Amino acid sequence: xxxxxxxxxxxxxxxxxxxxxxxxxxxxxxxxxxxxxxxxxxxxxxxxxxxxxxxxxxxxxxxxxxxxxxxxxxxxxxxxxxxxxxxxxxxxxxxxxxxxxxxxxxxxxxxxxxxxxxxxxxxxxxxxxxxxxxxxxxxxxxxxxxxxxxxxxxxxxxxxxxxxxxxxxxxxxxxxxxxxxxxxxxxxxxxxxxxxxxxxxxxxxxxxxxxxxxxxxxxxxxxxxxxxxxxxxxxxxxxxxxxxxxxxxxxxxxxxxxxxxxxxxxxxxxxxxxxxxxxxxxxxxxxxxxxxxxxxxxxxxxxxxxxxxxxxxxxxxxxxxxxxxxxxxxxxxxxxxxxxxxxxxxxxxxxxxxxxxxxxxxxxxxxxxxxxxxxxxxxxxxxxxxxxxxx
Numbered sequence: 001x002x003x004x005x006x007x008x009x010x011x012x013x014x015x016x017x018x019x020x021x022x023x024x025x026x027x028x029x030x031x032x033x034x035x036x037x038x039x040x041x042x043x044x045x046x047x048x049x050x051x052x053x054x055x056x057x058x059x060x061x062x063x064x065x066x067x068x069x070x071x072x073x074x075x076x077x078x079x080x081x082x083x084x085x086x087x088x089x090x091x092x093x094x095x096x097x098x099x100x101x102x103x104x105x106x107x108x109x110x111x112x113x114x115x116x117x118x119x120x121x122x123x124x125x126x127x128x129x130x131x132x133x134x135x136x137x138x139x140x141x142x143x144x145x146x147x148x149x150x151x152x153x154x155x156x157x158x159x160x161x162x163x164x165x166x167x168x169x170x171x172x173x174x175x176x177x178x179x180x181x182x183x184x185x186x187x188x189x190x191x192x193x194x195x196x197x198x199x200x201x202x203x204x205x206x207x208x209x210x211x212x213x214x215x216x217x218x219x220x221x222x223x224x225x226x227x228x229x230x231x232x233x234x235x236x237x238x239x240x241x242x243x244x245x246x247x248x249x250x251x252x253x254x255x256x257x258x259x260x261x262x263x264x265x266x267x268x269x270x271x272x273x274x275x276x277x278x279x280x281x282x283x284x285x286x287x288x289x290x291x292x293x294x295x296x297x298x299x300x301x302x303x304x305x306x307x308x309x310x311x312x313x314x315x316x317x318x319x320x321x322x323x324x325x326x327x328x329x330x331x332x333x334x335x336x337x338x339x340x341x342x343x344x345x346x347x348x349x350x351x352x353x354x355x356x357x358x359x360x361x362x363x364x365x366x367x368x369x370x371x372x373x374x375x376x377x378x379x380x381x382x383x384x385x386x387x388x389x390x391x
Contacts, residue, residue: 013104017066020124037128045196054281071112120152129157134168137176144177154180160200163351170215180218188243189236192228209247219249225282226257230275233285242293250297254306256374287326338379345386
């Protein structure tokens with residue numbers, strides 16, 4: 001039987017379709033289809049991805065071939081399930097395929113997608129909506145037809161690109177099957193956008209976001225706490241809230257800034273032109289944003305770099321509870337805040353209440369003593385090492 005399993009896996013691994021390097025965390029279980037390569041702007045100073053790589057529009061025929069290949073792999077895993085006596089229990093077999101040594105990345109992606117139910121797909125890379133609308137509509141249509149189980153098809157899009165597309169064009173994409181667009185707003189403050197070379201303005205964000213919403217496509221906007229640094233933190237939060245309120249997206253997702261030497265903004269940090277905020281200062285900035293948000297979507301804190309993942313909920317109802325959680329954290333004694341920060345970054349804590357687990361709390365205290373982390377600065381030095389693993 002083991003030989004039969006190996007032969008099946010070897011056969012599946014002969015199939016290949018192209019995949020890009022990233023996708024949103026909320027698309028972790030999506031089928032990944034690469035429609036464009038790299039980023040059409042590629043100058044954002046906080047982003048290390050795609051640097052030195054040329055943006056390319058992939059030929060539609062190649063994208064369609066990749067969709068067909070993904071379908072063959074999915075059918076192969078389903079056939080494998082029947083052959084091994086699992087019948088329609090594709091989930092268990094998909095998990096088996098995913099966990100085998102030597103399984104290729106594209107087969108792993110299809111297996112993970114099947115394991116999760118096969119209901120979502122994400123079109124890579126960073127700005128796929130820049131494709132000519134008729135060609136993109138064709139790709140979306142073929143993807144939907146090839147996988148009837150899909151309930152959600154999504155993509156990244158730059159605000160400036162969305163501002164140049166018409167509501168009617170987005171309507172065509174919606175009719176073909178596109179259900180959600182992820183848009184990296186990062187900031188609604190023009191001064192911050194200029195500082196990090198985002199290549200657009202607050203007005204571009206508003207126009208692009210409204211074009212998407214005008215076609216009844218779900219819009220997920222990303223806000224990057226810390227991107228204004230110490231100097232522009234308040235303007236960053238206040239202006240971003242203003243822009244987000246005007247757009248009224250379905251989701252606002254928090255993505256806390258983290259820098260390393262691979263990012264162009266690092267040079268401004270080294271020169272002193274840009275000054276990072278402490279974790280507590282970033283939480284205070286998020287409080288400023290939340291306090292001023294007036295929209296009817298959901299706030300999400302679904303990224304490992306966010307210190308408080310429980311800052312989530314449907315607005316405006318969730319504003320009060322989110323502010324209470326922030327105030328609770330900021331009111332904690334410094335000793336407990338340091339313990340929580342280190343425990344969160346080390347993977348011990350998932351929410352504030354976890355510090356009341358005496359066993360976990362004591363383990364973090366012992367770790368702090370062992371590494372000599374008896375001050376905020378020393379804890380932050382250790383935390384930086386953990387964060388490097390997340391990028």
